[in-house]
Amino acid sequence: TMGQAVNTLGLHLRLNTGTPGWCLTLGDFVLPAQEAAGDILIGGLFPLHIVVSEPELPFTKRPRPGQCSGFDFRAFRWLQTMVFAIEEINRDPDLLPGIQLGYRILDSCDHVHTGLRGALSLVNGSSGWADADRPCLTGAPVPAIIGLASSSPTRAVAHTLGPFDIPLVSYFATCECLKDKRQFPSFLRTVPSDLFQVRGLVQLVAHFGWRWVGAIGTEDDYSRYGIQAFREQLAERGGCLAFYATLPKAENPERLAHVADALEASSARVILAFSTEGQLYGLLSEVARRNLTGRQWIASEAWVTASLLSGPQFRDTLAGTLGFAFRKASMPALGDFLLRVRPSPAPNSVFVNAFWEELFGCRLDFTGGADEAPGSNQPSCSGAEDVRGRNSVYSDVSQLRVSYNVYKAVYAIAHALHRLLCCDGHVHLWCSFQLLSYLKRVNFTTRFGEKVYFDSDGEPVPLYDIVNWQRDSRGIITFKTVGTFDASAPVGEQLRMDQSTIVWTGGETQVGHGGCPFCPPGTRQASRPREPICCFDCLPCADGEVSNQTGSSECMKCPQYHWSDPDRVACLPMLEEFLSFQDILGVVLALLSVLGVTVTLVVTGIFYRFRDTPIVRANNSELSFLLLASLALCFLCALLFIGRPSPWSCWARQATFGVAFVLCISCILAKTMVVLVAFWSTIPGSNAVRLFGPTQQRALIFSCTAVQVVLCVSWLTWDPPSPIKNTSYQAGRIILECQDGAILYLVLGYIGLLSCICFDLAFLGRKLPDTFNEAKLITFSMLIFFAVWISFIPAHLSSPGKYTVAVEIFAILASSFSLLLCIFLPKCFIILLKPEKNIKKGMVSK
Structure with a gap:
């Protein structure tokens, strides 16, 4: 089934590319390539050279391509990582079983023109690739390309391949501009966008208080878009660029000197370099020559782990550099694979041969020194030399970051091909045109434990390491991870650093000054x-x-x-504030409450001791004892308002207060009606006493209290009070209080209604004979009751914090004392001090 799918894919590629009769090939790009045959070929574009000479444009003949120079060992390691991953996949029995992956890898020279030439060569295929006597896909156009390293060449290639839905998976192009799916519909990448890196760099700069920052960039999209976003976001945090210098594309000593002059003249001591290592090399050489030290360099991910710049000549200049790097992986097997590379006279080993000659500074016997400069006298080499003897960036696998991105890109394409060729167990003609669709939906976990997938814009998870350039005991610069940046984390938790492990420029352990004056903490x-x-x-x-x-x-x-x-x-x-038993005010109110209970018990004892005397019997002893009990309950409920509010105390305080006061007012109402009925019964023919006897009095008290109980139960059921933390009263303090709810006003309103009825009835009996006129005492006590609660309202609303509760307790105590003293004090005075009046004759003398 897998083989049939491969043949189907080959058929459709032949129908849609340069087969005679369908399309006319205007030319064939014969470019050096490292390749291996396979059932399906994966293309690769790597910047094996970092300098391209500008071609002459005579406009009379076809211009010759620019010559590439400056071999990049790091990029060659990326290339070998792609080969390593493909060979690993070919050995995997579960991924693409029965299918042999091949590759065709070209040199992009980190340039737009060479990158486009390479991409067109890959998608056009080699001449005669569709011959009947050759395997269907050997030499065929590649279905997907891995590349490129820089954003500008990548942008040109992605724009060209987009209309044909040919996937381009980049391992190092980070420009945010490539996120636009309308312009680059077939572009994906295993490296995070500069959008996230810039956010992290700005947070990094702001974290250390650097506001005066110099910036150095290049004339490409990567630098242009990155520094523009950095400038805007830095301005939002109150910082600005001290200068912005642009490095030339080609080697230009005069322009490099101007950039070095700007760097030397600026007061900024924090320098952001948004560039690749090859483009930055010339400037740093000039900076090292001038011995411009004391600058804190901030590196973009393009050069933060570049061993090319960590050599002895830059140690004094770049030691202490801080920057963002892609997440790394430990790949011991890759290290062994890199050491097994060997040159060969075969045409597909052209890059290996160039690497070998560059690494050992020699000329291979079978190459003839094609790249050798005229007049040079290099020794010859056989190809049997040991790579281990050379301490080069190629064999350094301690910082596999971009290489790991290449590795993930290869596996992403392999997983997409696997799904495409299987098509859920069935072969369909249209499957071969859906590689891009399958690639966008890959979701797998690498053998190193990282989950790989793309979002709707073809972007990976934005994770970075924060790397610090530190010298070891031998003075050699090492790359030490001192933190992480996770752009997918919540704001405020994205940047994590162990600042104590950072070594700053000049070997300092304290963070340097950013040029601008600093505001102190606070x-x-x-x-x-x-x-x-x-x-x-x-x-x-x-x-x-x-x-x-x-x-x-x-x-x-x-x-x-x-x-x-x-x-x-x-x-x-915040300080929590509530009326507690430790406060002087709370202690005073608690003592008053206890005093009220004590006085009530004393009065109760007096009335019980003299219960058979006329003055006690004349005042309806049963109602008097019930009134005294309710007054004691009123005094006790004040204690519930003192202390830290809790759910049970919030429930108990207002409910107990409401029921106790209604019971008290109901008893006073019954006593008032008893007095009135007693005198109305003297009217001839009146049977008022029989109609309002003890049973009716109990029924009145019970029914009035029951209404309040029903209101309180409804309140606690539907809208129960609860403790809250109120921070609006006083800055810096939490007022712990109970949120009582709206039904409380019905409870208080019912108390007010009964009080008004009681006052009206007592007022009617105010002119009765003095000896028996308890209604006059009730009238006076109710006037005090009204005065207390009317003054309570504005005092309660204007009192802050714990004093709000204190005012309510005071109102409860004051009204309870007024009822107790006004109604019972005159009777106790007669009982204890005027016993001669506590006789029946004395009671009816008038």
Whole structure:
């Protein structure tokens, strides 16, 4: 089935490419290539050379392609990683079983023109590839390409291949511009976009308080888009670029000198270099020649682990460099594979041969020194030399970052081909045209434990390591990971660093100054109108905000229930405030409550001791004892308002208060009606006493109290009070209080209704004979009751914090004392001090 699918794919490729009768080939790009035959070929474009000479344009004949020079050992390692991954897949019995992958890899020379030539050569295929006597896909156009390294060549190639849905999977092109699927519909990459790197770089710069930053870039999309985004985002955080210098594409000593002059003249000591290692090499050579040290270099991912720049000549200049790097993987098998490479006279070993001659500085006997400069006298080499004897970046597998991206790109294409050729177990004619669709949907886990997939824009998960260039004991620069950046994490948790492990430029252990003046912790910088952005005033943070770093551009708001300390450098838990038994006010109110209960019990004891005397019997002793019990309950419920609010205390305090006060008012109402009925019964023919006897009195008290109980039960069922933390009353303090709900007003309103009825009835009996006129005492007590609760309303609304509860307790105690003293004090006075009046004759003398 898999073989039939391969033949189907080959048939459709022949029908849609340069077969005679269908398309006319205007020319054949005969380019050096490293290739291996297979059932399906994967294309590759790698910048094996980093310098391209500009071709002459005579406009009278076809121009000759530019000559590539400056062999890049790092890029050759990327190429070998692709070969390693393909050979590994061919040995895998589960992935593409029965299918042999081949490859055709060309040199892009890190240039737009050479990159396009290579891409067109790959998709056109070799001459005569569709001959009947050759395997159907040997020499055929490749169905997918892995490449390129730089954004500008990648953009040109992706724009060309997009209309044909030929997948281009990049391992190093990071420009955000390539995210546009309308222009680059077939572009994917295993490397995060510069969008995320720039965000991380800005957060990194802001984290250390650097506001005055110099920038160095190149004349390509990678640098142009990256530095533009960096400038904009840095400005949002209050920083700016001290200068922005552009490196030339080709070697130009004069322009490089101008850039070095700008670097030397600038006051900025933090320099961001958004460039590739090859383009930056010339400038750094000039900087090292001038001995321009003391600059803190910030590296983009394109050169942050470049061994080319970590050599002895740049140690004083670049030691302490900090930058973002792709996540790395440990691949011991790749290290062994790299050491097994050997040159060969075969045409498909042209790159291996060039690598060998460059690495050993020799001329292979079977190459004839094709790339040898005229007049040079290089020794010959046999190809049996040992690569281990050369300490080169090629064999250094300690920082496999871009190589790992190449590895993931190869496996992504392999998984997509596997799904395409299987087509869920069936072969269909249309399957061969859907490689791009399958590639967009790959989802697999590498043998190193990383999950690989693409989002809707063909982007991978944006993960970075933060790398610091540090010298070891021998003075050699090593790349040490000091943190991570995960752009998919929540804001504020993306950048993670162990700052204690960072070694800064010059071997310093303390972070350097960013050029601009710094605002101390606890303040923020405020820009001055019509002055440069690095000229600002330091303003204290507002209440509830802090800045715990030097040079903060804004203050951070404290988390909920936290407040800034006096220095505005730390957020402290807010002080919780409630009326407690440890407060003097709480102790006083609690003592008054206990005093009220004590006085009530004393009065109860007096009434019980003299229960058979006329004055007690005349005042309906049963109602009096019930009233005293309800008053004691009123005094006790005040204690529920003191202490830390909890769900049970919030439920109990208002419900107990409401029921106790209604019981108290109901007893007073019954006593008032008893007094009125007693005198109305003297009217001839009146049977009022029989109609309002003890049974009716109990029924009145029970029914009035039952209504309040029903209201409280409904309140606690539907809208129960609950403890809340109120931070709106006073800054920096949490007022712990109960949120009572709307039904509380019905409970209080019912108390007010009964009080008004009681007052009206007592007012009607105010002119009765003095000796028996308890209604006059009730009237006076109710007037005090109304005065207390009417004054309570504005006092309650205007009292802050714990004093709100204190006002309510005071109102409860004051109204309870008024009822107790006004109704029972005169009777106790007669019982204890005027016993001669506590006789029946004395009671009816008037």
